Amino acid sequence: MGNNLIDEVKSEQFAERMMTILNHGALNLMISIGYRTGLFDVMSELPASTSEEIAKAAGLNERYVREWLGAMVTGGIIDHYHEKKSYSLPEEHAVWLTRKAVPNNIAVTTQWISLLGSVEDKIVECFKNGGGVPYEAFKRFHEVMSDESYQTVIVPLLDQTLPLIEGIKERLEEGINVLDVGCGSGFALVHMAREFPNTRFTGYDISEEAIDRGTAHAAQYGLTNVTLIAKDVAEFDDVQKYDLITTFDAIHDQADPDRVLSNINRALKDDGVYLMQDIAGSSHVHNNMDHPLAPLLYTTSCMHCMTVSLSQNGKGLGAMWGKELATDMVKNAGFTQVEIKEQPHDPINYYYIIRK
Numbered sequence: 360m361g362n363n364l365i366d367e368v369k370s371e372q373f374a375e376r377m378m379t380i381l382n383h384g385a386l387n388l389m390i391s392i393g394y395r396t397g398l399f400d401v402m403s404e405l406p407a408s409t410s411e412e413i414a415k416a417a418g419l420n421e422r423y424v425r426e427w428l429g430a431m432v433t434g435g436i437i438d439h440y441h442e443k444k445s446y447s448l449p450e451e452h453a454v455w456l457t458r459k460a461v462p463n464n465i466a467v468t469t470q471w472i473s474l475l476g477s478v479e480d481k482i483v484e485c486f487k488n489g490g491g492v493p494y495e496a497f498k499r500f501h502e503v504m505s506d507e508s509y510q511t512v513i514v515p516l517l518d519q520t521l522p523l524i525e526g527i528k529e530r531l532e533e534g535i536n537v538l539d540v541g542c543g544s545g546f547a548l549v550h551m552a553r554e555f556p557n558t559r560f561t562g563y564d565i566s567e568e569a570i571d572r573g574t575a576h577a578a579q580y581g582l583t584n585v586t587l588i589a590k591d592v593a594e595f596d597d598v599q600k601y602d603l604i605t606t607f608d609a610i611h612d613q614a615d616p617d618r619v620l621s622n623i624n625r626a627l628k629d630d631g632v633y634l635m636q637d638i639a640g641s642s643h644v645h646n647n648m649d650h651p652l653a654p655l656l657y658t659t660s661c662m663h664c665m666t667v668s669l670s671q672n673g674k675g676l677g678a679m680w681g682k683e684l685a686t687d688m689v690k691n692a693g694f695t696q697v698e699i700k701e702q703p704h705d706p707i708n709y710y711y712i713i714r715k
């Protein structure tokens with residue numbers, strides 16, 4: 360069969376799409392740099408300015424800033440007035456790109472692509488030989504994760520997420536025991552601990568680095584009702600101790616998620632509730648065709664969530680384990696009630712309200 364049998368129009372359209380993919384992939388890297396260097400924040404406060412003025416205001420090297428501006432202008436992100444050699448960030452774009460725009464700052468999420476790219480060589484090896492890339496290989500993981508979860512977990516936590524569980528805010532006000540499993544830098548616990556001083560909050564995470572970040576964060580507020588402990592949650596053996604247990608995107612990348620879910624079941628009091636925030640999607644790829652972020656999530660899964668689990672000879676569920684498998688696994692761990700809720704601000708996660 361020769362090329363004369365292919366649909367030329369379809370083929371041309373695909374080539375054009377590939378060009379768009381190249382440009383968008385490149386822009387993603389530059390947007391991440393714009394976020395990290397503070398260029399979007401600086402530009403959002405400036406009138407139309409030259410590259411020298413922008414570099415000076417940002418405290419950055421002009422030559423790099425000018426090349427970055429080239430990508431931003433030709434990519435349609437920043438406006439350029441060539442006669443005045445000046446550049447401006449439209450307000451309509453700034454509301455999705457600046458620190459002031461949090462929790463709507465999509466530039467935060469662009470950091471994942473660079474972070475994933477940093478382990479590409481190791482992932483290619485895994486494609487050939489199996490195995491996985493361990494958590495420690497992902498430099499800046501906990502920094503980017505807490506940036507991201509500040510928007511998706513912390514900001515909506517008190518007014519949108521907790522109210523998904525009837526009566527829980529009243530119980531938190533009275534004083535209960537809460538555990539966050541795979542708490543990362545513990546920012547969710549610190550946020551709740553400030554709001555509910557009568558409740559005792561515990562967080563477990565395997566990463567000493569994340570626990571240290573969280574402990575320092577809790578100390579900033581002088582909190583005495585938060586305890587963060589470096590611990591492998593496949594091993595914890597608390598019994599009937601907690602009224603509320605939470606996991607925020609922390610089950611699907613576990614080495615042994617079945618055991619972690621059983622441990623959570625055992626640690627929860629009989630009338631307690633388990634809130635599992637985890638990636639939205641179906642376990643079947645054909646059901647994810649209309650998911651607005653499916654390619655991003657499968658990529659993040661392959662190059663982080665799945666591989667970190669496989670690096671420990673784990674199950675390698677991946678971020679797109681999906682609600683069908685998640686529901687089965689939660690029930691196999693001993694829970695009987697699983698309700699799946701969604702929130703309009705968050706196309707990335709489901710909120711599973713789980714009871715014994």
Ligand SMILES: C[S@@+](CC[C@H](N)C(=O)[O-])C[C@H]1O[C@@H](n2cnc3c(N)ncnc32)[C@H](O)[C@@H]1O
Nearest residue numbers: 508541542543564565566590591592607608609
């Ligand atoms: C995707 S991150 C989510 C972190 C945090 N919940 C958040 O929303 O920012 C998953 C977390 O699970 C932790 N983790 C992975 N395997 C673990 C294990 N076996 N025991 C304890 N923590 C683990 C990782 O260190 C990481 O902080």
